[in-house]
Amino acid sequence: MxxxxxxxxxxxxxxxxxxxxxxxxxxxxxxxxxxxxxxxxxxxxxxxxxxxxxxxxxxxxxxxxxxxxxxxxxxxxxxxxxxxxxxxxxxxxxxxxxxxxxxxxxxxxxxxxxxxxxxxxxxxxxxxxxxxxxxxxxxxxxxxxxxxxxxxxxxxxxxxxxxxxxxxxxxxxxRVPLARSRKRSQLASWQLRRATDFIEANCLRGIRLEELSQLTGLSQSYFSHAFKASTGVAPHQWQMNLRIEKAKQLLLETDVPLTIVASDTGFSDQAHFTRTFRRVVGATPSNWKKSRRT
Missing domain, CATH: 2.60.120.280 (Regulatory protein AraC)
Structure with missing residues (x-):
């Protein structure tokens, strides 16, 4: 806008x-x-x-x-x-x-x-x-x-x-200083816990960065950098990792089609789910499932 x-x-x-x-x-x-x-x-x-x-x-x-x-x-x-x-x-x-x-x-x-x-x-x-x-x-x-x-x-x-x-x-x-001359601090323990708990509780839907920054009382840019400094990954990647963990559980405990697994874990379609799973895990969902059952 x-x-x-x-x-x-x-x-x-x-x-x-x-x-x-x-x-x-x-x-x-x-x-x-x-x-x-x-x-x-x-x-x-x-x-x-x-x-x-x-x-x-x-x-x-x-x-x-x-x-x-x-x-x-x-x-x-x-x-x-x-x-x-x-x-x-x-x-x-x-x-x-x-x-x-x-x-x-x-x-x-x-x-x-x-x-x-x-x-x-x-x-x-x-x-x-x-x-x-x-x-x-x-x-x-x-x-x-x-x-x-x-x-x-x-x-x-x-x-x-x-x-x-x-x-x-x-x-x-x-008087904005040169970015690399300043080191980003990590989130306080309560801020990190509040953010990760919120992401875990809502990981199956789209989470806006604004929601997370408001939870921690920080600006969006500062929160994003501090979260990565604390966890090693961006907030969105943290959410994707949680979705993948839920998908792994479904793959091991059920025999539902991949389209259902994708839908139940918040992905837009099976192709999106497969691409993300392979990027995070290093194998397709089907191959990963076979390797765990052999």
Missing amino acids: TFQPRMQNRIEGFSVIGDLRRRNWNGVVADLWDVECAPGAGGYYVAQDPRLVVVLDMKGGRNGKVSFAPSRNGTTVEQRRHTLSYIPAGMELWAELRDVEYIRHLDLHFNIEALGRRLMEDLDPVRLSDPRLMFQDPRFLALAELIAAECDNPDPLHNLYGDGLTVALFVDLM
């Missing part, structure tokens, strides 16, 4: 020039706005997803300024153009424009779950929740300018171009 930013706002004094330019890449939505501003323009915003707001250009009087505050009565931070603001999910943002007639800004909305899966990393919750209002960084600005140009491009380039730019900016913004 395509990621859609979720935001509430109450604003006045803004008039969008032309159409919103929106691009949706893997885990990031980029919105490019050109806006005319009336005197006293401003408003209130709150979003359910974190975002980065980049003031690319601004025109107006000599004293033109944009002010952001984390609450209605909070301390304001003022800047002119070429500034960036990282706003965590759920944070109120109050904006006020003074002596500004026109503003061009880029909004990058981040799907944290999707980006965490892509990066195979557990993103730092402290950094994710730490607002940074009206800062300047030439590296981020250079990437933002390229992203904005692609949003405005009438002949868009391959999605990998914008995808790479947005992920690069996010990685730098969140």
